[in-house]
Amino acid sequence: MTAVSDTETTIGFGRVLRKEDVRFLRGKGNYVDDIKLPGMLHGAVLRSPYAHAKIVSINTAAAEAHPKVRAVVTGKLLETLNLAWIPSLSHDVIAVLATDKVRYQGQEVAFVVADDRYAARDALELIEVEYEVLPAVIDAKTALDPSSALIRDDIEGKSDNHIFDWDCGDQEETDQVFDQAEVVVKQEMLYPRVHPAPMETCGAVADMDPISGKLTIWSTTQAPHAHRTLYALVAGLPEHKLRVVSPDIGGGFGNKVGIYPGYVLAVVGSILTKRPVKWMEDRSENLMSTSFARDYHMSGEIAATKDGKILGLRVHVLADHGAFNNTAQPTKFPAGFFHIFSGSYDLRSAYCQVTGVYTNKAPGGVAYACSFRVTEAVYLVERMVDCLAQELKMDPAELRMRNLLKPEQFPYLSPTGWEYDSGDYPRALRLAMDIAGYETLRQEQAEKRAKGELMGIGVSFFTETVGAGPKKHMDILGLGMADGCDVRVHPTGKAVVRLSVQTQGQGHETTFAQIVSEVTGIPIADIEVVHGDTDSTPFGLGTYGSRSTPVSGAACAIASQRVRDKARIIAAAMLECSPEDLEWESGRWFVKGDPSSGKTIQEIALAAHGPLELPDGVEGHLDGQCVYDPPNLTYPFGAYICVVDIDKDTGKVNVRRFIAVDDCGPRINPMIVEGQVHGGLADGVGMALMEAIAFDEEGNCLGGSFMDYLLPTSLECPSWETGQTVTPSPHHPLGLKGVGESATVGSPPAVVNAIIDALSVYGVRHADMPFTPAQVWRTIVGSPMRTDMAFK
Amino acid sequence: MNIEVEVNGVGYSRDIEPRMLLVHFLRDEIGLTGTHWGCDTTNCGTCVVWMDEVPVKSCTVLAAMAAGHSVRTVEDLEQNGTLDPVQQGFMEMHGLQCGFCTPGMMMTARWLLDHNPDPSEMEIREAISGQICRCTGYENIVRAIRWAAEHSGEPADKAGEVMA
Numbered sequence: 001m002t003a004v005s006d007t008e009t010t011i012g013f014g015r016v017l018r019k020e021d022v023r024f025l026r027g028k029g030n031y032v033d034d035i036k037l038p039g040m041l042h043g044a045v046l047r048s049p050y051a052h053a054k055i056v057s058i059n060t061a062a063a064e065a066h067p068k069v070r071a072v073v074t075g076k077l078l079e080t081l082n083l084a085w086i087p088s089l090s091h092d093v094i095a096v097l098a099t100d101k102v103r104y105q106g107q108e109v110a111f112v113v114a115d116d117r118y119a120a121r122d123a124l125e126l127i128e129v130e131y132e133v134l135p136a137v138i139d140a141k142t143a144l145d146p147s148s149a150l151i152r153d154d155i156e157g158k159s160d161n162h163i164f165d166w167d168c169g170d171q172e173e174t175d176q177v178f179d180q181a182e183v184v185v186k187q188e189m190l191y192p193r194v195h196p197a198p199m200e201t202c203g204a205v206a207d208m209d210p211i212s213g214k215l216t217i218w219s220t221t222q223a224p225h226a227h228r229t230l231y232a233l234v235a236g237l238p239e240h241k242l243r244v245v246s247p248d249i250g251g252g253f254g255n256k257v258g259i260y261p262g263y264v265l266a267v268v269g270s271i272l273t274k275r276p277v278k279w280m281e282d283r284s285e286n287l288m289s290t291s292f293a294r295d296y297h298m299s300g301e302i303a304a305t306k307d308g309k310i311l312g313l314r315v316h317v318l319a320d321h322g323a324f325n326n327t328a329q330p331t332k333f334p335a336g337f338f339h340i341f342s343g344s345y346d347l348r349s350a351y352c353q354v355t356g357v358y359t360n361k362a363p364g365g366v367a368y369a370c371s372f373r374v375t376e377a378v379y380l381v382e383r384m385v386d387c388l389a390q391e392l393k394m395d396p397a398e399l400r401m402r403n404l405l406k407p408e409q410f411p412y413l414s415p416t417g418w419e420y421d422s423g424d425y426p427r428a429l430r431l432a433m434d435i436a437g438y439e440t441l442r443q444e445q446a447e448k449r450a451k452g453e454l455m456g457i458g459v460s461f462f463t464e465t466v467g468a469g470p471k472k473h474m475d476i477l478g479l480g481m482a483d484g485c486d487v488r489v490h491p492t493g494k495a496v497v498r499l500s501v502q503t504q505g506q507g508h509e510t511t512f513a514q515i516v517s518e519v520t521g522i523p524i525a526d527i528e529v530v531h532g533d534t535d536s537t538p539f540g541l542g543t544y545g546s547r548s549t550p551v552s553g554a555a556c557a558i559a560s561q562r563v564r565d566k567a568r569i570i571a572a573a574m575l576e577c578s579p580e581d582l583e584w585e586s587g588r589w590f591v592k593g594d595p596s597s598g599k600t601i602q603e604i605a606l607a608a609h610g611p612l613e614l615p616d617g618v619e620g621h622l623d624g625q626c627v628y629d630p631p632n633l634t635y636p637f638g639a640y641i642c643v644v645d646i647d648k649d650t651g652k653v654n655v656r657r658f659i660a661v662d663d664c665g666p667r668i669n670p671m672i673v674e675g676q677v678h679g680g681l682a683d684g685v686g687m688a689l690m691e692a693i694a695f696d697e698e699g700n701c702l703g704g705s706f707m708d709y710l711l712p713t714s715l716e717c718p719s720w721e722t723g724q725t726v727t728p729s730p731h732h733p734l735g736l737k738g739v740g741e742s743a744t745v746g747s748p749p750a751v752v753n754a755i756i757d758a759l760s761v762y763g764v765r766h767a768d769m770p771f772t773p774a775q776v777w778r779t780i781v782g783s784p785m786r787t788d789m790a791f792k
Numbered sequence: 793m794n795i796e797v798e799v800n801g802v803g804y805s806r807d808i809e810p811r812m813l814l815v816h817f818l819r820d821e822i823g824l825t826g827t828h829w830g831c832d833t834t835n836c837g838t839c840v841v842w843m844d845e846v847p848v849k850s851c852t853v854l855a856a857m858a859a860g861h862s863v864r865t866v867e868d869l870e871q872n873g874t875l876d877p878v879q880q881g882f883m884e885m886h887g888l889q890c891g892f893c894t895p896g897m898m899m900t901a902r903w904l905l906d907h908n909p910d911p912s913e914m915e916i917r918e919a920i921s922g923q924i925c926r927c928t929g930y931e932n933i934v935r936a937i938r939w940a941a942e943h944s945g946e947p948a949d950k951a952g953e954v955m956a
């Protein structure tokens with residue numbers, strides 16, 4: 001095991017301990033709620049108790065009279081500032097504070113700024129709001145019925161709850177494949193609404209300096225630069241007078257991509273009171289009002305030959321986007337990257353159609369480690385393949401093995417237009433089966449079944465698509481998905497690297513130092529990573545969709561390479577030879593054929609800042625920059641196997657084993673990669689077994705606290721078994737693919753496939769997540785529940 | 793009301809509202825922000841501290857109830873510049889990612905090891921089962937606590953300080 005001290009001299013990739021840990025372990029992290037500024041006030045938000053209601057009147061007089069209250073903000077006041085509505089991330093608008101009506105339970109209605117957080121909450125109780133309750137649209141399946149209430153009457157000419165229709169693939173060809181297929185299996189399934197629920201909720205501290213006009217916003221954001229630009233556009237504030245700081249972030253998982261009304265309200269509060277204002281939501285507010293994930297009703301069909309050759313896939317999706325279309329997707333892709341739903345298989349044709357609808361629920365975001373809806377796509381195809389296996393009475397691992405893409409097919413152009421960069425899928429599945437002891441498990445299952453016990457084995461295989469752009473195809477609100485990086489070597493050979501992306505626990509302070517170290521030979525301990533502050537980092541779109549390593553990591557590698565290239569010219573000047581005569585070894589340029597005459601990167605750094613005469617056109621100092629616009633996405637993949645035991649008396653599912661083989665290309669730091677995988681596996685177990693936000697028919701959110709929205713603990717999670725294969729990406733400068741969301745994408749179908757496999761003795765082919773004991777029991781007796789609603 | 797509380801061996805006297813939670817007292821009144829807050833319902837455990845040598849969820853204790861008692865927080869784990877084996881174990885085994893649940897997890901771990909120096913994996917899982925980590929999937933937290941159990945009593949690696 002690497003000791004802490006080893007990082008002092010360690011260079012490049014490998015298992016090194018994290019630099020950031022030294023502060024977290026001592027309780028010295030600096031999260032948004034830890035920020036305390038002189039004279040700082042506290043804000044609190046009054047929220048709607050109703051899912052759909054007209055606001056008749058708001059009386060704030062009593063709140064304003066509270067001795068500790070400094071400001072009360074309503075939608076009416078915001079209208080005068082032109083801030084009542086702001087653009088959403090998907091070319092819609094969201095209300096900062098409701099003006100006309102409330103459209104989901106928990107929506108922001110008023111904001112109070114007071115001397116302390118207790119007083120701010122007290123004052124909320126003093127605000128009187130008169131509502132006229134309207135019928136709520138809760139079931140996405142009836143949202144388009146003419147009899148459903150109109151949610152978005154704020155949009156001129158809007159007469160229904162329809163948001164968009166989008167399709168992808170060759171419909172005609174796919175229909176033909178289905179018409180001629182020997183076997184067609186259909187299955188409807190729901191990927192329920194779930195919530196990222198990072199342990200730190202969302203919040204902000206806004207500080208408007210009335211003299212300089214500079215506004216600083218510390219906030220829980222995964223994308224500080226995108227936020228700065230959006231604040232500038234929305235509020236008409238000059239961008240150079242805006243500084244967004246994302247300090248330590250207590251987990252993001254997509255929850256912290258968007259701009260929430262609370263952030264804007266903290267800014268308004270600071271402008272009105274001329275003092276810093278902190279707003280920190282509580283857990284209920286986080287669960288009820290911030291970006292959820294999924295909520296996809298999917299009708300899938302799979303076509304195959306009788307002997308198990310998969311031919312085609314067809315799917316219609318009804319996407320529940322809540323009251324405002326606020327999902328963070330690249331502009332051209334309203335359903336994100338769902339069209340990668342043909343998965344890891346060599347099939348002829350695929351077609352998907354997605355319809356987005358408004359409902360009286362919290363608006364969505366790209367949330368919960370979803371890689372822009374690859375999660376839903378992988379769940380669909382992996383469930384469909386299992387349904388087909390059941391129909392054909394084939395082993396699901398064997399059926400997959402028969403249809404997986406072959407290594408020689410890469411780069412592979414999918415039926416919906418993706419170009420998969422590289423992969424060896426059968427090897428990964430074989431490895432997972434070996435680690436699991438697949439054949440032995442099947443024997444054990446047969447023995448258990450003979451005794452009447454319920455044991456299930458679930459297999460899933462996933463192909464991720466991560467690292468968005470390229471920017472010519474991908475932008476968010478017109479901002480291209482490319483990222484910058486600056487590497488600067490100081491005269492003494494220590495370096496600083498500045499990133500546009502921001503860690504929420506992924507360990508960037510360590511892994512990006514490792515990238516610089518790998519390329520330049522500077523020890524990891526000598527490299528400082530600066531990130532999260534728009535005043536001191538280059539522009540870029542931030543950390544989500546597993547894009548930091550594939551995009552920003554590539555920028556960092558190229559910037560480091562530019563440092564090394566420049567060092568070569570400087571070393572040549574020092575050694576009075578030509579740069580072509582020099583050869584590189586880690587941390588040093590030396591004369592070919594004469595290894596003893598060379599210069600270390602540290603010597604070169606000093607010379608670069610000294611009186612040494614450099615060739616014409618070569619500037620001094622030692623630095624490198626890059627703005628990386630990825631030529632393609634990267635395609636990490638993996639094979640997962642889950643083993644469950646189910647108690648048929650209680651309906652309780654026990655995840656006994658979970659085997660995860662991941663291929664994300666070379667691993668910068670295997671310890672950190674494994675940690676990322678572990679976290680995603682726990683997410684998958686949570687979603688499969690217990691996480692879902694359901695609503696009752698009035699639109700009351702039934703997942704508004706950790707008493708109701710259950711997260712997996714140490715007792716639901718097994719000891720994870722991991723393995724790896726390594727297939728580099730051909731187009732990333734270091735072959736890296738990204739891994740942050742792989743396990744969240746790949747694990748839910750493995751768990752669900754295992755549960756259905758166990759329950760198949762009752763003739764069950766499908767039921768929806770989460771498999772709470774009640775759902776398992778209902779499935780056994782043949783009447784599984786709709787898990788998105790309390791009234792069906 | 794005025795209360796006197798001993799925190800990490802130091803006495804504090806503050807005028808507070810009777811309804812103030814201990815977690816807010818620690819964070820806002822005396823500036824010890826290592827203890828975190830993560831839920832409204834006593835479920836998450838990011839707020840775990842010791843009161844009179846026993847782990848408590850400080851979001852569910854009034855500061856007034858801590859008057860006259862002694863409280864220990866994450867800031868007290870490191871002694872004389874040396875990390876507690878639990879802290880060292882979390883670092884060595886990558887038992888933390890975002891670090892938000894970590895102080896609470898470590899306070900429970902320290903208590904567990906004080907009472908059961910050689911816990912099994914299951915005993916560790918049970919001990920931390922009232923606390924949620926959203927990042928690690930728990931495996932490395934279990935390994936971290938095992939690491940601490942196996943390295944307790946050894947002189948701690950001073951390198952932890954060097955890096956700080």
Ligand code: FES
Nearest residue numbers: 830831836837851
């Ligand atoms: S803050 Fe969640 S248990 Fe105390």
Ligand code: FES
Nearest residue numbers: 889893925926927
């Ligand atoms: S390390 Fe992030 S919640 Fe545990």
